[in-house]
Amino acid sequence: MKIGKINYSELSTAQKLSVKYFTVAMVLFLAQLIFGLVAAWQFLAPDFLFEVLDFNVNRMVHINAMVVWMLYGFIGAIFWLVEDESGVPLVGAWLANATFYVLTVAVTIVVLVYLFVQSGPGDAWTLWLINEGREYIEAPRWADIGIVICMVAFFYNVAGTFVAGRWSGISGVLVLDLVALAGLYLAGMFYTTNLPMDQYWWWWVIHLWVEATWEVLVGCIMAWGLIKTLGARRRIVTTWLYVEVALMFGSGILGLGHHYFWIGTPEYWLGIGGFFSALEPVPLVAMVVHAVYDAGRHSFRSSNHPALAWLIAHAFGNFIGAGVFGFMQTLPQINMFTHGTQWSSSHGHLAFFGAYTTIIVAFIYLTIQRLRGDVWMSGDLHGGWRWKWSLGLLHVGMVGMSMALLIAGYEQSFIERAMGGSTWQAYFDGQTQPWFIQAMWWRMIFGVIMTVGLVLLLVDFVKIGAGDDRPIRAVPSEAIPEPEAQSEELAEAAAGS
Amino acid sequence: MSEPGIPTEWWASENFWRKCAIFVTGFMALVLVLLTFHTLTVIEAGSEAGRVPAYSVINHRIGYVMDDEKRRMMPVIGPKAPLFGEELTEAEAMALVDHGKLTVQARNCMNCHTILGNGAYYAPDLTKAWLDPGWGNEQARELLMTMFLKDPPTNARTFGTGRRMPNQELTDAEVRAVIAYLKWMSAIDTNGFPSGFKPLPQGPLTEAPQSQSGASHALGTSPPLAQPRRPSTKSPPPLASAPAAGLSMRGAT
Ligand code: HEM
Ligand code: HEM
Numbered sequence: 001m002k003i004g005k006i007n008y009s010e011l012s013t014a015q016k017l018s019v020k021y022f023t024v025a026m027v028l029f030l031a032q033l034i035f036g037l038v039a040a041w042q043f044l045a046p047d048f049l050f051e052v053l054d055f056n057v058n059r060m061v062h063i064n065a066m067v068v069w070m071l072y073g074f075i076g077a078i079f080w081l082v083e084d085e086s087g088v089p090l091v092g093a094w095l096a097n098a099t100f101y102v103l104t105v106a107v108t109i110v111v112l113v114y115l116f117v118q119s120g121p122g123d124a125w126t127l128w129l130i131n132e133g134r135e136y137i138e139a140p141r142w143a144d145i146g147i148v149i150c151m152v153a154f155f156y157n158v159a160g161t162f163v164a165g166r167w168s169g170i171s172g173v174l175v176l177d178l179v180a181l182a183g184l185y186l187a188g189m190f191y192t193t194n195l196p197m198d199q200y201w202w203w204w205v206i207h208l209w210v211e212a213t214w215e216v217l218v219g220c221i222m223a224w225g226l227i228k229t230l231g232a233r234r235r236i237v238t239t240w241l242y243v244e245v246a247l248m249f250g251s252g253i254l255g256l257g258h259h260y261f262w263i264g265t266p267e268y269w270l271g272i273g274g275f276f277s278a279l280e281p282v283p284l285v286a287m288v289v290h291a292v293y294d295a296g297r298h299s300f301r302s303s304n305h306p307a308l309a310w311l312i313a314h315a316f317g318n319f320i321g322a323g324v325f326g327f328m329q330t331l332p333q334i335n336m337f338t339h340g341t342q343w344s345s346s347h348g349h350l351a352f353f354g355a356y357t358t359i360i361v362a363f364i365y366l367t368i369q370r371l372r373g374d375v376w377m378s379g380d381l382h383g384g385w386r387w388k389w390s391l392g393l394l395h396v397g398m399v400g401m402s403m404a405l406l407i408a409g410y411e412q413s414f415i416e417r418a419m420g421g422s423t424w425q426a427y428f429d430g431q432t433q434p435w436f437i438q439a440m441w442w443r444m445i446f447g448v449i450m451t452v453g454l455v456l457l458l459v460d461f462v463k464i465g466a467g468d469d470r471p472i473r474a475v476p477s478e479a480i481p482e483p484e485a486q487s488e489e490l491a492e493a494a495a496g497s
Numbered sequence: 498m499s500e501p502g503i504p505t506e507w508w509a510s511e512n513f514w515r516k517c518a519i520f521v522t523g524f525m526a527l528v529l530v531l532l533t534f535h536t537l538t539v540i541e542a543g544s545e546a547g548r549v550p551a552y553s554v555i556n557h558r559i560g561y562v563m564d565d566e567k568r569r570m571m572p573v574i575g576p577k578a579p580l581f582g583e584e585l586t587e588a589e590a591m592a593l594v595d596h597g598k599l600t601v602q603a604r605n606c607m608n609c610h611t612i613l614g615n616g617a618y619y620a621p622d623l624t625k626a627w628l629d630p631g632w633g634n635e636q637a638r639e640l641l642m643t644m645f646l647k648d649p650p651t652n653a654r655t656f657g658t659g660r661r662m663p664n665q666e667l668t669d670a671e672v673r674a675v676i677a678y679l680k681w682m683s684a685i686d687t688n689g690f691p692s693g694f695k696p697l698p699q700g701p702l703t704e705a706p707q708s709q710s711g712a713s714h715a716l717g718t719s720p721p722l723a724q725p726r727r728p729s730t731k732s733p734p735p736l737a738s739a740p741a742a743g744l745s746m747r748g749a750t
C-alpha cells in the first residue's frame with residue numbers, strides 16, 4: 001500500500017466491488033439531482049420540455065435513481081465490511097462480479113426505456129416491458145425478476161461468507177434483515193385491479209423498507225462504522241443495535257398503518273397506525289444518543305473526520321427528517337389534511353437525505369481512506385475545506401428545500417384541503433397562492449445549492465488524501481474484543497440464565 | 498455503561514436485548530400478518546363490509562355525503578345510472594375497470610397526480626375526480642371527461658398555473674376504461690378523505706318509487722342500450738341494498 005496513492009489493485013475482491021458499487025451510486029445521485037432540478041423547474045415554467053420530457057418522466061427518474069443508488073450504496077457498504085467482520089475472504093468472487101455487471105446493465109436499460117419509450121398501451125405488456133406505473137417501484141416486471149435474482153446471488157455471497165468465517169451480533173442482524181428486505185420486494189411484484197389491495201401491498205414495500213428494514217440495515221452499518229472510526233467497544237455497540245432493532249421493529253412494523261388511513265382499508269388502522277407510528281421517533285432518538293455518546297466519549301478523536309461528521313449528520317438527519325417531520329403528519333387527525341400535499345414531499349426529502357444519503361457518504365469516506373493506502377483523514381487535512389463546504393452546502397440546500405416545501409404544504413393543507421374541500425378548483429387555488437409560488441422558487445434555489453454541494457463532494461472524493469503521506473491515525477481504542485471471545489461470553493450468559 | 502470486567506446488569510446485557518429484539522419483531526410481524534388476513538377480506542371488491550364496491554357500481558349513481566353518525570363523508574351508491582348509458586354485468590364491469598387501471602399505470606399518471614392521496618403533487622388528486630364539480634353537471638360530465646382525456650392540452654383550464662396535462666394519446670377504448678376506473682374509485686370508502694369535498698350536482702341518491710325510469714331521466718342520457726344480461730350475484734352492491742334510512746341522505750338534499 002502506498003499512502004496517498006490509489007491502491008485499487010491491492011484491495012480484496014469484495015472491496016473492489018464496493019468501489020464499483022459506490023461509483024455507480026454517485027453517478028446515479030448526480031442524475032437524481034439533475035432530474036429533480038428539471039422537475040422542480042417545471043413547477044415554475046410548465047412549458048419547459050412539455051410533451052418531450054414531461055414532469056412524470058422526470059420525477060420517476062428522480063425517485064428511481066434515488067432508490068437504486070441507495071441500494072447500491074448499501075450493497076457497497078456490506079461488501080466493504082463483510083470480510084472484515086467475518087474474518088475470511090468473500091466466498092463467491094466471480095458471481096459477485098457478474099452480478100454487479102448484470103445489475104448495472106439492467107438498470108441502464110430500465111432508465112433508457114423510461115426516457116425514450118416513457119409509456120405504453122394500457123395492457124400487461126407495458127407493465128412487463130416499460131413501466132409499472134407504481135410510484136418508487138416503477139421498474140418493469142422483467143427488471144423486478146432480474147433484481148430478485150441478483151439479490152439472491154448477493155445474499156448467497158454475504159451469508160455464505162459469514163458461514164465460512166465467524167458470526168457476530170452485527171452480522172446476525174444484518175443477514176436476517178437482508179432476508180426481510182429482499183422478501184418484501186416480492187410484495188410489490190404483482191398486478192391487481194383492486195386499487196386498495198394494490199396500495200395495501202405497495203406500502204409493504206415502501207414503508208417496511210424505509211421505516212423498518214432499511215433503518216435496521218443502516219443501524220448495522222453505523223454500528224460497524226462506530227467501531228472502526230472511533231474504536232467504540234463492540235459489546236456496547238452490539239447491545240445498542242439490539243435495542244434499536246427492538247424499538248424500530250416494535251414501532252415500525254405496525255406503524256405501517258399510517259398509510260392505511262385513507263385507501264379503503266378498515267377503520268382500525270386509524271388507531272393502530274396512529275399509535276405505533278407515533279412511537280417511531282423513539283428508536284431514532286436512541287440512535288442520536290448512541291452516536292453522540294460514542295463520539296463524545298472518544299472526544300471526537302476519530303481516524304476519519306469526514307466519515308464521523310457524516311455519521312453524526314446521519315444520526316441527527318434521521319431523527320429530524322424521519323422522526324420529527326414524519327411525526328408531524330402521522331396522526332390521522334392531521335394527516336386527513338396533509339395527506340398527499342407538499343408536506344409529504346418535505347418529509348420525504350429530509351428523511352431520505354438525513355437517514356440514508358448521509359450514512360452512505362460517510363461510508364464512502366471510509367472506503368476512500370483505504371483506497372488511498374490508509375492515509376491520514378483526521379484534523380489538518382490538505383484541502384479539508386472541500387469536505388466541510390460540501391457537507392455544509394448539501395445540508396443548507398436540503399434543509400432550505402424542505403422548509404420551503406413545508407411552507408407550501410401548510411398553505412396547501414389550509415387552502416386546498418381544509419377550506420376548499422380538495423376539488424380541482426381548490427387544488428389550483430392552492431397552487432396559485434403567492435406563498436406557494438414563492439416556496440417553489442426557494443425550493444429551486446436551494447436545489448441548485450445542493451447540486452453545487454454534490455459536485456464539490458464528488459471532487460473531494462477524487463482528491464481527498466491524494467499526495468498526503470501521513471498514515472491513518474490509530475484509534476485510541478478501548479480494546480476491541482474479538483467476536484469469538486464475545487460469543488463465548490454470550491454462551492456463558494445464556495447458560496447462566 | 499459498566500466498566501470492562503464488571504458484570505453488566507441484566508437489563509443492560511447484550512443477551513437480554515437480543516431476546517427482546519427477536520421477541521418484539523416476531524410478535525409485531527405476527528400481528529401484522531393476522532391483521533392483513535382480516536383487511537384483505539374486508540377490501541375485497543364487493544365484500545360485505547361495503548368499503549370497496551363491486552365493479553358493477555359503475556352502473557349506479559355515486560354520491561359523497563356527510564354521514565351524521567360518523568361525522569365524516571361517505572360514498573353512497575344511488576339508483577341505476579349506467580356509465581355511458583350501458584349497463585354491464587359484474588364481469589364486464591370488472592374487465593372495463595381493469596383496463597382502466599392498466600391504462601393509468603401504463604401512462605404513469607401517478608407521477609403527476611395523487612390517487613387516493615398517494616403519488617405526485619403536480620396535478621390534482623384523482624380520488625373523487627368523477628364527482629368533481631369542475632365537470633359542471635351530471636349530464637355534461639361523461640362528454641366533458643371524454644373530450645378532456647382525448648386531448649388534454651387543448652381542453653386544459655390550468656386555472657392560472659399554466660400547467661397543462663400532456664396528451665396521453667389514449668384510444669377511445671382506453672378513455673372509456675379510465676373513466677370507468679375513476680367512477681369505481683370514487684365509490685371507495687376512504688374514511689372521509691378528502692374532507693369537505695362537495696360533489697357536482699346530481700340527481701337523487703335514493704331509489705325513487707319508479708326508480709328505473711326516474712334514474713335514466715335524471716341522467717339525461719339515452720336509456721340503457723343493453724339490459725343486464727345476467728344479474729350478477731354481487732350486483733347491486735351492498736350499500737344500495739341497505740335500507741334507505743341507513744344511508745343518511747341528509748347531506749345531499
Ligand atoms: C428514514 C425513514 C423515513 C423515510 C425515508 C420516509 C419517507 C417517506 C416518503 C418518501 C413519504 C411519501 C410517500 C409518498 O410518496 O406518498 C413518506 C410518507 C409518510 N411518512 Fe415517512 N419516512 C420515514 C420515516 C417516517 C417516520 C419515522 C414517520 C412517523 C413518525 C413517518 C411518517 C410518514 C407519514 C405519516 C407519511 C404519509 C404522508 C401522507 O399522508 O401523504 N415517516 N415517508
Ligand atoms: C436538487 C435537489 C432536488 C430537487 C430540485 C428535487 C425536486 C423534486 C421534485 C420536483 C419532486 C416531485 C415532487 C412533487 O411530486 O411535487 C421530488 C420528489 C422527491 N424527491 Fe427530490 N429533489 C431534489 C433532491 C432530492 C434528494 C437529495 C432526495 C433524497 C435523498 C430526494 C428525494 C425525493 C423523494 C423521496 C421524492 C418523492 C416525495 C413524495 O412523493 O412525497 N430529492 N423532488
Ligand SMILES: [Fe+2]
Nearest residue numbers: 207211256258
Ligand atoms: Fe411510513
